[in-house]
Each structure stands twice: as structure tokens, then as C-alpha cells.
Amino acid sequence: GSDLELKCINTIRVLAADMVQKANSGHPGAPMGCAPMAHALWSSVAAGGAGRVHSAKSPGWWNRDRFVLSNGHACALQYVMLHLSGYEDCSMEQLKQFRQVGSRTPGHPENFCTKGVEVCTGPLGQGISNAVGMAIAAKHLGATYNTPDFNIITNKTYVICGDGCLQEGISGEASSLAGHLGLGGLIVLYDDNNITIDGNTDLAFTEDVAKRYEAYGWHVQTVGDVANGLGDLQKAIEEAKKVTDKPSLIKVRTAIGYGSPNKQGSESSHGAPLGDSEVAAVKDRLYGCDPNEKFYVPEDVAAFYKEQADEADAARVAWEAEFAKYKEAHPDKAAELERRFNHEMPEGAFYDLPKFVFGKDKANATRKFSEACLNAVAPKFPELMGGSADLTGSNCCQIKGAKDFQKHSPEGIMVRFGVREHAMAAICNGMFAYGAFRPFCATFLQFAGYALGAMRCSALSKFGVIYIMTHDSIGLGEDGPTHQPVEMLESLRAMPNMNVFRAADANEMAAAYEMALKNVHTPSVICCTRGTVSPLENSTKEKAMRGGYTVVEAEGDSAPDLVLVATGSEVWRCVDAAKALQSEHSIRTRVVSMPCQEIFLEQDDEYRNSVLPGNVPTLSVEASSEHGWHRFSHAQIGLTRFGMSGPLEELFVKFGFGAENVAAKGKEVVDFYKQRGGNVPNLNDRPHFVNFTGPDH
Amino acid sequence: GSDLELKCINTIRVLAADMVQKANSGHPGAPMGCAPMAHALWSSVAAGGAGRVHSAKSPGWWNRDRFVLSNGHACALQYVMLHLSGYEDCSMEQLKQFRQVGSRTPGHPENFCTKGVEVCTGPLGQGISNAVGMAIAAKHLGATYNTPDFNIITNKTYVICGDGCLQEGISGEASSLAGHLGLGGLIVLYDDNNITIDGNTDLAFTEDVAKRYEAYGWHVQTVGDVANGLGDLQKAIEEAKKVTDKPSLIKVRTAIGYGSPNKQGSESSHGAPLGDSEVAAVKDRLYGCDPNEKFYVPEDVAAFYKEQADEADAARVAWEAEFAKYKEAHPDKAAELERRFNHEMPEGAFYDLPKFVFGKDKANATRKFSEACLNAVAPKFPELMGGSADLTGSNCCQIKGAKDFQKHSPEGIMVRFGVREHAMAAICNGMFAYGAFRPFCATFLQFAGYALGAMRCSALSKFGVIYIMTHDSIGLGEDGPTHQPVEMLESLRAMPNMNVFRAADANEMAAAYEMALKNVHTPSVICCTRGTVSPLENSTKEKAMRGGYTVVEAEGDSAPDLVLVATGSEVWRCVDAAKALQSEHSIRTRVVSMPCQEIFLEQDDEYRNSVLPGNVPTLSVEASSEHGWHRFSHAQIGLTRFGMSGPLEELFVKFGFGAENVAAKGKEVVDFYKQRGGNVPNLNDRPHFVNFTGPDH
Numbered sequence A, B: 001g002s003d004l005e006l007k008c009i010n011t012i013r014v015l016a017a018d019m020v021q022k023a024n025s026g027h028p029g030a031p032m033g034c035a036p037m038a039h040a041l042w043s044s045v046a047a048g049g050a051g052r053v054h055s056a057k058s059p060g061w062w063n064r065d066r067f068v069l070s071n072g073h074a075c076a077l078q079y080v081m082l083h084l085s086g087y088e089d090c091s092m093e094q095l096k097q098f099r100q101v102g103s104r105t106p107g108h109p110e111n112f113c114t115k116g117v118e119v120c121t122g123p124l125g126q127g128i129s130n131a132v133g134m135a136i137a138a139k140h141l142g143a144t145y146n147t148p149d150f151n152i153i154t155n156k157t158y159v160i161c162g163d164g165c166l167q168e169g170i171s172g173e174a175s176s177l178a179g180h181l182g183l184g185g186l187i188v189l190y191d192d193n194n195i196t197i198d199g200n201t202d203l204a205f206t207e208d209v210a211k212r213y214e215a216y217g218w219h220v221q222t223v224g225d226v227a228n229g230l231g232d233l234q235k236a237i238e239e240a241k242k243v244t245d246k247p248s249l250i251k252v253r254t255a256i257g258y259g260s261p262n263k264q265g266s267e268s269s270h271g272a273p274l275g276d277s278e279v280a281a282v283k284d285r286l287y288g289c290d291p292n293e294k295f296y297v298p299e300d301v302a303a304f305y306k307e308q309a310d311e312a313d314a315a316r317v318a319w320e321a322e323f324a325k326y327k328e329a330h331p332d333k334a335a336e337l338e339r340r341f342n343h344e345m346p347e348g349a350f351y352d353l354p355k356f357v358f359g360k361d362k363a364n365a366t367r368k369f370s371e372a373c374l375n376a377v378a379p380k381f382p383e384l385m386g387g388s389a390d391l392t393g394s395n396c397c398q399i400k401g402a403k404d405f406q407k408h409s410p411e412g413i414m415v416r417f418g419v420r421e422h423a424m425a426a427i428c429n430g431m432f433a434y435g436a437f438r439p440f441c442a443t444f445l446q447f448a449g450y451a452l453g454a455m456r457c458s459a460l461s462k463f464g465v466i467y468i469m470t471h472d473s474i475g476l477g478e479d480g481p482t483h484q485p486v487e488m489l490e491s492l493r494a495m496p497n498m499n500v501f502r503a504a505d506a507n508e509m510a511a512a513y514e515m516a517l518k519n520v521h522t523p524s525v526i527c528c529t530r531g532t533v534s535p536l537e538n539s540t541k542e543k544a545m546r547g548g549y550t551v552v553e554a555e556g557d558s559a560p561d562l563v564l565v566a567t568g569s570e571v572w573r574c575v576d577a578a579k580a581l582q583s584e585h586s587i588r589t590r591v592v593s594m595p596c597q598e599i600f601l602e603q604d605d606e607y608r609n610s611v612l613p614g615n616v617p618t619l620s621v622e623a624s625s626e627h628g629w630h631r632f633s634h635a636q637i638g639l640t641r642f643g644m645s646g647p648l649e650e651l652f653v654k655f656g657f658g659a660e661n662v663a664a665k666g667k668e669v670v671d672f673y674k675q676r677g678g679n680v681p682n683l684n685d686r687p688h689f690v691n692f693t694g695p696d697h
């Protein structure tokens, strides 16, 4: 490469080393090794690079070529590139604040913190899987909104990833699907540096990665050492761009910590600052420049990247002119695209959600109600795109009449994810990150445990992915405890920014869908039963949208003798139990349905206390871990063990969720406090306070 | 094949179809398609099979060839084979009780329910990954206990798996590692039937599986249609046995639901009974026998399998004679093997666990205490074998002086799992299932979310795997929220049969290790801090072994004014807060440390009430989701949002876990109830009852 090319690459290396050194924390090795790849991705074709288009002035420009740093620990690299390209969030001041509380340059990339960062990466394997979602999104959107006269969506998705990402199973799942789908818009640069945290990759990772990716149906190339210039990298990227029916992997031989006289090529440069003297030695060795100068960008380097950024942005300017013409020619399509990218609700969005009429409509499984709701909103929300991990029928998540998204039908909206739950969730994250999508995906609730790493990324990244999780309790029945969730509801409820719905009937399911779609930046898990639930007489969508409400009031005007609080398939059993308690023991029983704890907790104190008074004996009933229910109830009917294989109604009785046991235990609770002179500890009599101090990002 | 061979295979098919039909639930297609493979695995070499050794009379015989049905939904097949081989748990009566409550033939294989079943399979990808663990176990044990004159451990591990298992990322992780380790004892038969639940594998799975496995370093063979006899399958198995330095994949073309005139080769035979008339048609078509005869085993078929079972068992009889001689020649080795397989504690097992002397020993991170404890017990427990998912140094889980288990050093006990958390946990399950091991593994607590599917299998299967999970809170610091666990402690606490430890100091860590090792059938998660904790003055291992205890008592003899309850790195901060509350506000404060909620909850009422009286204002402090703490406390300092990137001490203060905020909030809690006339709702005043009715398995 030219002298300037090498100078640019070395500037990146030294800046990254400075950042890590000043923070006294972080990962210098990967940025130094990957600097040539970053240089290629931030340079025009004329300058020997990839000609990736993006815009520092408008980081959210729809048709930007996405970039994902899958090895997120190398984020100093990404911040440096954003800085050199003029992104506001990565000022030199922010580079100096790397990894500090409240900075825009946190220890791993965070999409909600730094403009120019597409997704949260760091948990290995997520980024490359997100990128598969982005490539799906681009391909589908292009197929749907481009016209013979206008190509509005044409962007590519670039990834840098390391061995760590490729060892994770999630990346194998996503890559297999990407190959199957022939995602030509996806180009992955593999930082093949032979080093992992523990040492040489020989310790645990000796497979033939290139061959594996060929087996997935990818276009695979290998590029030799790029330490001192791009060499054949540009040629390989150009080749990759030409292959439009396969995703591309370019295996690039790099050296971790390149330029560090004592740590280059060693795991010692991976996860700790190099040390002041070693950073100085890098500067000396790479530049022959002043080892004491810190955070230094030579003028010609700054000018170079400014020029590259301007050229990248010129594409955006041209695109905007083009889009203005598109808007004139195709106003409906343009308006819909704008609505989708702005996450605005379509007109009459929820008008067709089913309303269950008691005594008229038929009892059914809540997964069937979910299917009805999904199909009611889908025609209004073309941004609803997704599918199941090979359980389409069981999950009841087929949008009627919708085509599959496949290699030769990119306009389809149903994605066949295969038996790949973790990648499925990560792909949905990528589609959401792309913009203009409300992805949904489905499996058995139990197998949320396979996808949790990516579901957490939905919550953290504020991606309103919709998870349809059926077979949500021991009510799964005969498949047995390997398939019956016990702890999963509590796992998800304990996760910040994740709404967990468990509807008891069709009206509550309608509420779940409306809330899920309205909460654009909170993912939702819609839990559904396999088995039939009896309809509730007094449920409405509006009541259910408060998260919890009284579904059966106790007789008389004074406070009830007992409150039963339940979710999903347990609610109607509580209604039956309440009737029995009244008729057999004159115990005046209120039944509360709690389709979403998170939303109930967001209601004001007055409303919450009106539903759950706290000083009335309260029994919670949920066919799941009782772990978190002590907040809402004095006693619990729940699970403290795993389920069993058997017919579901038998299991409900065996585990104590039959109406008869609920009534018996309800009476016990009432008697327990009666014997104590009616002294019921008030569950609501608790102080509340905020502990988080100071400003957030 | 011979007429008898085909008759045997068809008998298996028809029995499995009968079971599913009678249960009116289950998966007939896979057993019918896989029947030839099962026939091969349950037949001697002379009879055209694999000559797999096992013992119906002694199902736990150490040197049996393990068999794992990774596609566990095909379990009717396994129960049929166990029945035909004379395994007591699978009597004809039990075959008729398939999928019924309390039967020995549940809807997916359960190791704790059915003798002859090695592991719980059904969650796809687990079984094949468990098998990798079994092959590691066998290889290590053979290398350690075989002598030039005696080969005591020589068994192989056989697997049947389907496309579902091979689509899951976990199997890719495990298979890559198996190839790296050259596990020649592992032979996988891949049921290549071109069908998944959603339909043809063309929908989502078109990769070249054989090539992928070659890329992993496996020995790969393809066998054509076996529907009407074993064809080349025996030859392929013999070849696989000869390859001792690579695991083997044999891709076998099968037809799902083979024999069903209307459903063969279709996904409609996968997950639902064929229907009475279709089962009758199968009988007619396959046999020309009475379509109304159910659960029928022709005499010659019964005799054949009895003969095979006897031959397989003869190996066990011979082995026992051999082992008797081994025992004479190598009494120490034999005794250790027996102790290991019996899960007996070694002599002086816990004698060397460190005792922290307050005022003398140095403060440190609890991950360093974990390292000390691991190294204290490791010399006594050679059955402790494991390692980290590429974070050995950060997890502090290196056993000093121990060699790596690698292809050419199978006697090593440190496993380099690579960046493969999910497979790591599943491999540990396989090692535990093998017997004679107490596997341990390590990663950051946050990445338990990647491994949860397999960790749950540890708990369900009663496998006492030890999980060392470091960086257990926002105290991870600069790496930021992608790496900081929030919900993970609660996820794991909500899981049945999983003990979650979070030690506050070295003595509590010793308790965690002793309890983890003693609880052979309960997995343990040992959560550790990255940062230094101040030592506690009054902690002891013995107190900590009760799960929760008073670590600082309030001044004076009467009940305290306030109880602070905390875990791990928050305990010493509470101790500081308690001092401030006493000195500044004369609030007499007890501090309770709760290293293990599960074990605390197992203590008797009297003890629990003596530690947490319930009617004293109680504030819990844990740098994690507050979700489950309402049970133990009136108010919580916890997390309801994700963390941030920054230095750990700053984060603790920002999120309210500094001693100053703990003291301030402690005072608020006291004042809150004072204003209410001292009326403190008693958290212990709750009825408790058991809901589970009738006998367990």
C-alpha cells in the first residue's frame, strides 16, 4: 500500500492503544490487528477500500451500508473510525472518555448510546447473527419497495468478526441460514489472528473455518497478511460484491496487537492495556514519531478520512434527491416506508383485533387467540416479519396467505428459521436494528432458554421484537419436563425492559398484541397455552392493558375475604374456585388476572391498591416457579420442582392447579389469618425509593 | 438383509406406532425411520450389527457402550429396544403406559426415571453434546486407570441424531471441539430423513452437513437407504470403530414414518399419532399380519433380541472377572474408581479448604477465593475435571500444575472448551452422566444466558455439575451492560434443583465449595466477584453452610431496629452502612449474609426466623434484579435497569450500592414504619403448604 495508507492504519492503531491506555482498561490487540480491515471499510474504492456508503451527518440514513463489529471488545477501533469520519458522538473528547461512566464510548458498542453503532456487540456471536438479520431486512425491503425505475434500498451489510464469534453456536446457526437464503448482501471479514483469550487457537479451535462456510453455501476467500497495507483485500471485497446469490466470508490473516514489540501476536495484548512504555514503543516502531504524543492524528490522515467521509456521504445526498423523485412517483410506497422507519402506528392499527363475546364465542387455546390477533394486525403492519424455529404449526404463527421469505421469494414475510432459536432471536434483533421492521419469532416457551443471550440483547438494545412463546407451562403435557417451562417466566420477568404477557383469554391476548406493538422500544414475550382455556365473563382488552385487573369481584360491597391472583390458563380455574369458595364456605373471593406484571407495576399506587389491596389474604396461582410471587401474595400455588410427562389436565390436578385444590388452599389461607385474629401483613405497606443517581447517557 | 432382520426392524416400527397410538400422543415417524439404526446398535457383529456392549441386568455397568438418542422425541424407539433387551423399567406394561403420569416411559427420555437411559434428551442438540462429554470421560478415564496389563475402560459412545440436533448451534460447538480433541470413541448415526417439523429440510436446512463435519475434523461416511435392511451400515460402523483418532459421523438416508402408506416421508408422521386405521395399514403392509393385533412381538424376534442382549451382557460378565483381577493387581486404582463411580467423598475431602483469619489474611476478589478453594479440593477429588470457555485466567479456574486434556494428553484434567458456553455445560452433563466425574466449568455469569438450556438439563437430570461464574454483577465494570448480569441470579434461583451461591468472603466461598461437592445430585453455581471484597469479621464456613446467617449483630439484646440482608460483594458495604447507622442515628442494625437462598430456605422455621425475624424492617441489598427479594425484605436496593460501562466503584455508587446510600435508605425504611406507629408487616407470617399430590416416579 501507499505510505499514506500505512500511516492511516497506524494512526488507527495508535489511537486505539492510547484510548485503552488512558482508560486503563480494554482491549488493544484486536483494534491494532483489525485496523487494516477498518481502513478498507472506511475508504472509497478509489482509495483502495470497500466504498462503503454511510453518513456522519445523518447516521440513520436508511440506505447506509451497515457495519457490525461482531468482536465488540475491539470497539476502540469503531470509535476511532467514527471519530475520523466526523461522527459527533465520537469527538476526541469522547475518545479520551473511553469506558468512563456516562461517556459515548462505552466498553462495548451500544446502539442506544452512540450514533453510528448499529447494535450492541460484545456477547460473542451476536453481531454476525444480527448482520444476517440486517441482510434479510435489506433484501426484503428492496424486493418490496424498489421499483423498475427506482432502487431505493440497495445497501450491503459488512461485518468484522473474530474466532470467538465463529466458535459460538449462534453464529453457526445464523450462517447456515444465511447460506440457505443466499444473502448476497452480506460480507464478513474474519479477523483470523490465531489467538483467543486463553492463548493460541490451537488450544481449542483447529477446525477448517473456510471449509465449514463453504459447506454452509457461502462464497469464501482467503487474504494473506494485511498488517502493512491492504494487499489483496480490496480485490476480495470487490469479488464478494459481485457474488449476489451467496453471503461472503473473507478470511484475513492478521496479527493481534500488531506494532507492539513485545505483545504482538500474543494473547497478552488481548484484554489489558499494553502499558505506557509499550504504547510509546508502538509509536516509535510504527511511526518513528514522538512516543509522548497522545491522541494524535496527523493532518494528512485527518484530511484523508474527511475526504472519505465526504465521499461516503455524497451517496446519501444523491439518494435523498432520488428518494424525493420516488416519493412523487410512488407516494404510497414512500409514505409507508417513512411510517415504517419512524415506527408510527398505521391507521386503524388495532381496529380488527378480535373481541371475545362471552357466551357466544368458542373456548380455545390461547395460542389460537394469538394466531387470530397476529392475523388481525398483520395486514396493517407490513413491518411484521418473522416466523418460527421449525414449529410454525404448533406456535400458530403463520400469517395467512403470506409467502415464505426465501432465496427466490425475498418479498415473502414468513421466515423459516429452522431449529435455530438463538440465531432466530439475534436475526430479529438485526432486522429491528435495520429499521422499518417489527420482527416476530416463535418457539416453545421452554426454548426461550436457548435464545436468552439474544433476547437479552433485544431488551438492552431497546428493540421491540415480539416473541411468541407457546406451550407455556406444565400444560404442555405429554412431552414432559424437558419441554415444560418452570423458571422461564421468572427469568424473563427479572430482565429489565422486557414485557412478559400471559393472557387468560382472547380479550387479554388482544391487549398483549396492542401493548407489544405500541411498545416499540421494549421487546415483548407473548406466552400462550397449548390447551383450551374457559372464557372469562368480564375481561376486556382495555382492562387487560393495565397489566392486572379484577376479573371477578367478590359478592357484597365490603373488602373481599380473599384475593386469588393468577395468569393465563390458571385464571379460569381460579374463577371456578372462587365460585366454590362462595357457595360452599361463604368466602367472598375476588379473582385478579395479571396478564403482565411489568405493566401492572407501571400503574399508579391507587390503581394497584384497588386491585390488590395487600391487606386481604392473597393467594397467587401460576403453573410456574413461585419464586417472584411473594411480592403480590401471602401464599403461592406454584412450582418448586420440574414437571412430568402426562395428559395436561391430569398434570394440573397433580401439581395443585385444579380448581378444587385452589379452593382448598384459598380456604386455608383465610383460616390461617383468622386464627391470627385477622392480622394480615399488608403487602403494599413498603417504602419505595429510587437508587440510581445522576444522569444517564 | 435377512428375513429375520427385516422382521425385527418392522417389529420395532409397529411397536412404536402402537405406543404412540395408545398414548394418543407422541412421535411415530422418527422411530419408524430410525428402526434399522436401532436394530444395528442392539445387534451383535455376528448378527450384522454394531456389537454394542451393555447390560440389562446391570444397566449402570461402568464399561457399557453408551447410547444417546439425541432426537429424544423418538423415545418410543428407545423404550422398545430396552424392552426387547430385557430392561426391567421397560416392561410391556410400561410400553402401554407411554407418556402417562408416573410411568417409566415418559414423553422424552429421562435418565432419572428409566434405567438404560443415560441422559435427558428432547431439547434438540443436547444429546449429541452430552455424548461428546461421555467420550471425553471415557478417554480420560481409560488413560488414567487402564494399565499395561488391564484395559478396564474401553467403551464407545453411540448416538442417533436428526437434522434438528444438527441445526442447533450447541451441536456445532460440541462437534467442533470433538473434532479438535480427536474423540475416536464417538460414533454418531445421523438420521438423514430430509424432513423437519415444518416440512422438507429444503425450507431452511440446505447446507452440506457431511462437508461441515469434515471441516470439524470428523471421519464422515454416507450410507444409502436402510429402510429394508442394514445394507452397508454395519460396514460403516466397523470403519468408524477403526478410526481411533477422529469422531465419526455416519449419514444414513432414512424415511420418516417408514411403512405408513399415507404418511411415510412426510412431516405429518412426525409429531402426532398415525391414527388407528393408518397403524393397521402399517401392520398389513409391513407384515401381512393381523392389523388388529397390538403390542405384538413375534416369537422369533423376541428370541433374537434376547440372544443379542445375552451376548452384550456376556461382555459385562467377562469384564467383572477382569476387574476382580485388576482390583488385586491395582487395589488403589480400583478403590478410587469405585469411590468415584459411587460419588463418595474422599477422605479429608474438605480439610484443606482455606480458613480466612480476619485481620491477618489479605482482602481479595472472591474469584481468587474460588481459585484457592478449587485448588484446595482438587488434589483430593481427581473426579474434578473441567475448565473455562476461553476465560481461564479471568475465571481463576486453573488447577495448578494440571495438564490440559488434549488429543495427545488424555490424562489431563483441564478442558479448553473454547468460546462455547452452551456446549461446555452440555459436555459437563455428559461427563457427569458417564459416572466417576464431578465436572466443573466456568465463564462470566452473564454468559450463563448462553448455556441456560444445558444448565437446566443439569438441574432436571440431577447432575451435580459445578458452575464457576465470575464477574457476577455490575461490579464487572468497564466492559459494560452487555457483560454485566442483572437478571441471571434470579433466573437461576427460579430454577428447581439449582443451588446458587454468592459468597461474601473466603470462608463463605469454602462453604460454597463444600456444599457444591456434597450435593452430588444438585448442580451449583458459584458466583464470584471481579473486584476485591473487604473481609468479614464473623464469617465462618459452618455458619455460611446454612445458606444465610447473621454476620453482624445489632448492639444490645433486644430485637434490632433494622435488618440489612445482602449477598457477595454487597455484604461488606452493608457492614459499613450498619456501623454508620449505629453511630450516626443509633439505629441498631443487624447484617445478614445470604450466600445461598436455596439452602437457607431448607433450614427449619426456627432458624430462619432467628436470622430474618420478618417483623423487623428489612432492607435487601443485591447488585442484581430485585425481582425475587420481596420474599425476604420490605424494601430493596437492587436493579430494575441494565448497568453501564465504567469503573466498578463508581458504578456501585451510581446504582445505589455504596455504603452511604445503603445507610440512607436503611434509615428511610426505619422511619417509614416509625411513621406508621411501628406497624411492620411480618414477612414470615405466611401459610405454607404442599400442592403436589400423589406419588412421584
Ligand SMILES: [Ca+2]
Pocket: A162, A163, A164, A191, A192, A193, A194, A195, A196
Ligand atoms: Ca482471535
Ligand SMILES: [Ca+2]
Pocket: B162, B163, B164, B191, B192, B193, B194, B195, B196
Ligand atoms: Ca429430520
